[in-house]
Amino acid sequence: MPSIEHIIAIDAMGGDNSPDKIIEGISLFLKEDKNIFFNIYGQADPVNNSLKKFGITSENNYKIINCETKIENKNSVRDAIKVGKDSSMWKAIESVKNNESDLIISSGNTGALLVISKLLIKMIEGVDKPAIAGLWPNFKGTSIFLDLGANIEFNEKNYLQFSKIGAELYKVIFDKSNPTLALLNVGSEEVKGHEELKTSFNKLVNQKNNFSFHGYIEGNEIKNGDVDIIITDGFTGNIALKTAEGTANYITNEIKNIFSNNLYGKFCYLVSYFLFKKIKKSLDPRKYNGGIFIGLNSPVIKSHGGADALAFYYSIKLSAKILRGNLIKRIKSNIENE
Amino acid sequence: MPSIEHIIAIDAMGGDNSPDKIIEGISLFLKEDKNIFFNIYGQADPVNNSLKKFGITSENNYKIINCETKIENKNSVRDAIKVGKDSSMWKAIESVKNNESDLIISSGNTGALLVISKLLIKMIEGVDKPAIAGLWPNFKGTSIFLDLGANIEFNEKNYLQFSKIGAELYKVIFDKSNPTLALLNVGSEEVKGHEELKTSFNKLVNQKNNFSFHGYIEGNEIKNGDVDIIITDGFTGNIALKTAEGTANYITNEIKNIFSNNLYGKFCYLVSYFLFKKIKKSLDPRKYNGGIFIGLNSPVIKSHGGADALAFYYSIKLSAKILRGNLIKRIKSNIENE
Numbered sequence: 001m002p003s004i005e006h007i008i009a010i011d012a013m014g015g016d017n018s019p020d021k022i023i024e025g026i027s028l029f030l031k032e033d034k035n036i037f038f039n040i041y042g043q044a045d046p047v048n049n050s051l052k053k054f055g056i057t058s059e060n061n062y063k064i065i066n067c068e069t070k071i072e073n074k075n076s077v078r079d080a081i082k083v084g085k086d087s088s089m090w091k092a093i094e095s096v097k098n099n100e101s102d103l104i105i106s107s108g109n110t111g112a113l114l115v116i117s118k119l120l121i122k123m124i125e126g127v128d129k130p131a132i133a134g135l136w137p138n139f140k141g142t143s144i145f146l147d148l149g150a151n152i153e154f155n156e157k158n159y160l161q162f163s164k165i166g167a168e169l170y171k172v173i174f175d176k177s178n179p180t181l182a183l184l185n186v187g188s189e190e191v192k193g194h195e196e197l198k199t200s201f202n203k204l205v206n207q208k209n210n211f212s213f214h215g216y217i218e219g220n221e222i223k224n225g226d227v228d229i230i231i232t233d234g235f236t237g238n239i240a241l242k243t244a245e246g247t248a249n250y251i252t253n254e255i256k257n258i259f260s261n262n263l264y265g266k267f268c269y270l271v272s273y274f275l276f277k278k279i280k281k282s283l284d285p286r287k288y289n290g291g292i293f294i295g296l297n298s299p300v301i302k303s304h305g306g307a308d309a310l311a312f313y314y315s316i317k318l319s320a321k322i323l324r325g326n327l328i329k330r331i332k333s334n335i336e337n338e
Numbered sequence: 339m340p341s342i343e344h345i346i347a348i349d350a351m352g353g354d355n356s357p358d359k360i361i362e363g364i365s366l367f368l369k370e371d372k373n374i375f376f377n378i379y380g381q382a383d384p385v386n387n388s389l390k391k392f393g394i395t396s397e398n399n400y401k402i403i404n405c406e407t408k409i410e411n412k413n414s415v416r417d418a419i420k421v422g423k424d425s426s427m428w429k430a431i432e433s434v435k436n437n438e439s440d441l442i443i444s445s446g447n448t449g450a451l452l453v454i455s456k457l458l459i460k461m462i463e464g465v466d467k468p469a470i471a472g473l474w475p476n477f478k479g480t481s482i483f484l485d486l487g488a489n490i491e492f493n494e495k496n497y498l499q500f501s502k503i504g505a506e507l508y509k510v511i512f513d514k515s516n517p518t519l520a521l522l523n524v525g526s527e528e529v530k531g532h533e534e535l536k537t538s539f540n541k542l543v544n545q546k547n548n549f550s551f552h553g554y555i556e557g558n559e560i561k562n563g564d565v566d567i568i569i570t571d572g573f574t575g576n577i578a579l580k581t582a583e584g585t586a587n588y589i590t591n592e593i594k595n596i597f598s599n600n601l602y603g604k605f606c607y608l609v610s611y612f613l614f615k616k617i618k619k620s621l622d623p624r625k626y627n628g629g630i631f632i633g634l635n636s637p638v639i640k641s642h643g644g645a646d647a648l649a650f651y652y653s654i655k656l657s658a659k660i661l662r663g664n665l666i667k668r669i670k671s672n673i674e675n676e
Contacts, residue, residue: 218580224584232577235532240581250475268610275602
């Protein structure tokens with residue numbers, strides 16, 4: 001019998017190709033780690049079929065909680081709250097509220113997940129609202145970047161609190177004791193940026209932080225890897241992330257086209273086949289799958305709706321890391337010390 | 339004798355490797371187009387040396403206006419204004435004010451160029467402040483993107499005016515009569531974004547525009563090429579552009595490393611040499627060099643400080659296009675019709 005350390009609630013019905021990709025992601029995880037238990041929320045029949053399909057036979061690591069409905073991506077947040085109480089997402093979040101699970105992962109409707117989580121799990125005392133943090137690859141490793149879109153505007157309190165919380169998140173995920181943190185801005189000089197940024201900058205310079213404050217960085221510096229945690233408001237963060245995704249897509253497509261549009265190109269592609277495999281692996285966005293909702297009384301992990309089984313597996317790995325690192329306890333002790 | 343259509347003022351001293359790269363850029367341009375005349379502002383000796391070096395012998399297309407000082411990148415805007423009156427940048431801008439030149443190009447200090455241009459050339463009547471527009475490559479061609487950083491915040495009037503002005507800029511550069519325009523946002527639904535965006539969106543939907551209004555687009559859609567002009571505030575725009583540059587840099591570096599870190603990689607690189615040349619050409623950022631300051635009584639073109647002669651040549655080509663398309667007249671007639 002495995003010794004269960006933590007219980008993760010899984011919304012098995014969100015995103016494309018569910019529950020298959022969700023269950024396959026769990027099966028990949030269980031091959032290497034049997035100390036996590038899964039409460040699987042979803043329609044029992046398709047979930048059972050998926051479990052069979054992906055060879056999860058022992059019931060040591062899961063139970064199914066049958067939910068007849070699900071929240072669709074096309075549902076407005078208001079509809080999701082009104083009619084979603086029997087859905088897999090709602091029930092999964094509720095299990096965290098009732099201490100039946102330690103954390104929830106969903107590939108479903110982001111807005112609904114955010115609002116229902118806030119409604120049921122509630123904010124950590126002293127924190128106003130949740131933010132969404134994500135992993136961002138760089139030349140030296142991986143940074144944490146937030147807010148990816150939960151808050152269109154940030155005030156000084158948001159900058160300061162999410163800096164604190166982001167730093168604890170980084171420490172837990174990457175086992176580093178004194179990470180560096182920067183605010184994203186349009187220049188590195190103190191006079192740059194809008195008022196909230198400048199007053200936050202001044203506070204961070206003059207107070208004791210749970211990280212090493214690096215000052216401002218610009219968009220092109222995110223990739224350098226000199227900074228572990230990068231803080232920006234949800235409007236800018238969402239646009240920066242999506243612009244980066246679009247740019248990556250554009251460049252890899254240009255290269256793909258040039259290596260496939262005539263015989264010489266195809267020949268070179270064949271010769272370089274193993275290099276392209278390596279490039280694909282090195283740039284694989286699935287490794288960075290998982291938006292982490294922070295500021296709530298429990299971590300909530302949003303897996304990308306279009307992500308596949310491997311990407312979902314990475315979200316589970318990230319979740320296990322967060323639970324084992326006692327993230328919420330660490331955040332609370334930092335917020336209390338304010 | 340060439341028949342001169344327009345006169346461009348050149349600040350020959352700004353940016354790295356000046357005046358060499360500036361004069362070489364002019365020489366590249368003059369090889370294909372002799373109908374532009376250049377007022378070259380800079381230190382006469384080094385400028386004359388460069389002219390000789392790059393084989394500009396006939397004086398039909400230029401004159402040198404000797405300026406003993408120059409504004410450095412490290413100068414604050416305040417210092418630039420206080421002590422810069424004899425500098426190449428100031429004198430070049432002044433020549434536009436005095437109708438001795440039709441447009442100015444500089445590779446120098448962006449802040450100084452923006453503030454001195456506003457001071458001397460003044461805003462078009464009815465326009466509050468300048469914005470910086472740039473060219474952004476996409477799957478189908480090139481878009482115009484603004485604001486790249488002149489205005490940290492935008493109000494509704496800014497969104498509406500810069501949409502109008504951006505549309506005329508696009509028409510002049512790309513000879514297209516009814517371009518599409520979108521506002522950059524964190525989602526495509528009407529309810530997304532902050533207040534100024536939403537009220538601007540509503541105005542653009544309900545009024546007659548000098549473009550076809552496409553609504554909102556997200557950061558990952560910039561590259562699709564479905565939209566010709568993309569409008570956002572200077573804070574977001576600056577960070578989006580620089581994040582895209584950083585991402586492009588990251589990906590091309592990863593690929594370069596994989597194609598050079600062992601013998602097999604180097605062999606594949608050699609085999610694919612002509613493809614890599616093609617990729618380099620296709621992704622060459624120099625083609626998109628030139629920030630265009632708009633809203634002023636004359637176009638002001640900022641060439642990237644680190645850009646080389648070829649990039650500077652592209653800025654001149656862009657400038658000639660803008661002058662021949664009568665941009666300022668077109669903008670004025672659109673602003674008057676408000």
